[in-house]
Amino acid sequence: xxxxxxxxxxxxxxxxxxxxxxxxxxxxxxxxxxxxxxxxxxxxxxxxxxxxxxxxxxxxxxxxxxxxxxxxxxxxxxxxxxxxxxxxxxxxxxxxxxxxxxxxxxxxxxxxxx
Numbered sequence: 001x002x003x004x005x006x007x008x009x010x011x012x013x014x015x016x017x018x019x020x021x022x023x024x025x026x027x028x029x030x031x032x033x034x035x036x037x038x039x040x041x042x043x044x045x046x047x048x049x050x051x052x053x054x055x056x057x058x059x060x061x062x063x064x065x066x067x068x069x070x071x072x073x074x075x076x077x078x079x080x081x082x083x084x085x086x087x088x089x090x091x092x093x094x095x096x097x098x099x100x101x102x103x104x105x106x107x108x109x110x111x112x113x114x
Contacts, residue, residue: 065097 075088095103 064094067096069094 070091070093072089073092075090077083077085077087
C-alpha cells in the first residue's frame, strides 16, 4: 500500500485529547456561570422581597412592648369552684420591656444566692 493512504493516527489522537479537554472546560465554565446567575438572582429576589403584613404585625408588637398600657386578664378558675360561674377578670398594667428588664435585674441582684 502507498504511504499517502495511511491515516496520521498521532495527529488524530492528539486532536481528540485536546478537544476532549476543551469540551470539559467549556462544560465546567457553563455550570459555573449558570450557578453564579442563579445565586445573583436569588440574592436580588431576597433583597427586593417585601413582607408588608409581617412587617406591620412586627411593628405593632414592638409598639405594644415599648409602651405602657392596661389590659384585662382572665384569672384561672379556683379548684372546687362552680364551673358554671362566669370567668373573673383583673386589670393589669403592661410596662415597657426595657423597664421590665431593669426591674428583673434589680430583683436578681438583691436576691440571696442559694
